[in-house]
Amino acid sequence: MNDGIEVSKPRLRIELVPRPLWGKTLAKTLPRSKWRALRAWALGRAHNACEVCGFRPVDGKGLICHEVWEYDDDQMIQTLAGLEIHCTECDHVTHFGRTTTLGQPELVAAARVRLGRVNGWPPEQVRAYELAAREQWRARSAREWIQDLSWYERWLAGGTEEFLLQQ
Numbered sequence: 156m157n158d159g160i161e162v163s164k165p166r167l168r169i170e171l172v173p174r175p176l177w178g179k180t181l182a183k184t185l186p187r188s189k190w191r192a193l194r195a196w197a198l199g200r201a202h203n204a205c206e207v208c209g210f211r212p213v214d215g216k217g218l219i220c221h222e223v224w225e226y227d228d229d230q231m232i233q234t235l236a237g238l239e240i241h242c243t244e245c246d247h248v249t250h251f252g253r254t255t256t257l258g259q260p261e262l263v264a265a266a267r268v269r270l271g272r273v274n275g276w277p278p279e280q281v282r283a284y285e286l287a288a289r290e291q292w293r294a295r296s297a298r299e300w301i302q303d304l305s306w307y308e309r310w311l312a313g314g315t316e317e318f319l320l321q322q
Contacts, residue, residue, distance in 0.1 A: 167207050167273040169251040169285060171292035176233055176300055181222050181307055194220040197238040205242035208273055219246045226295065234303040244269050
């Protein structure tokens with residue numbers, strides 16, 4: 156926490172993945188065909204719209220299937236909590252760390268503006284939140300993590316309709 160801002164509570168969040176977990180995703184773990192099926196399920200559940208801001212592309216393109224992770228900082232376990240559909244602009248905020256490495260300052264500025272607009276925050280609150288997220292990332296990156304992908308196993312076992320009712 157920084158200045159009373161909780162890093163995990165806003166509607167649109169910066170989710171900085173700890174360095175030891177970079178590249179370790181469900182999408183990279185599954186065969187491409189299984190990931191495409193899971194993504195199609197998530198898109199259908201979201202009615203082909205961004206689940207953060209509601210944007211619905213006319214051509215159906217520009218939506219990203221985002222893996223939502225929860226962190227147990229005491230046990231050092233990263234747990235897959237589900238999937239969320241994002242538009243490109245919301246995804247630039249969620250993956251703010253990556254956005255800052257693209258060498259496009261206009262994307263970084265746009266991500267900050269979007270973070271403030273979606274969450275109803277003034278610029279100083281956006282900056283405090285960004286700093287808190289970076290502090291949290293530094294602390295988490297200094298540790299080794301265990302990854303829990305059991306959400307996917309439960310999704311498979313429950314079938315799509317039953318699993319939807321539990322979400």
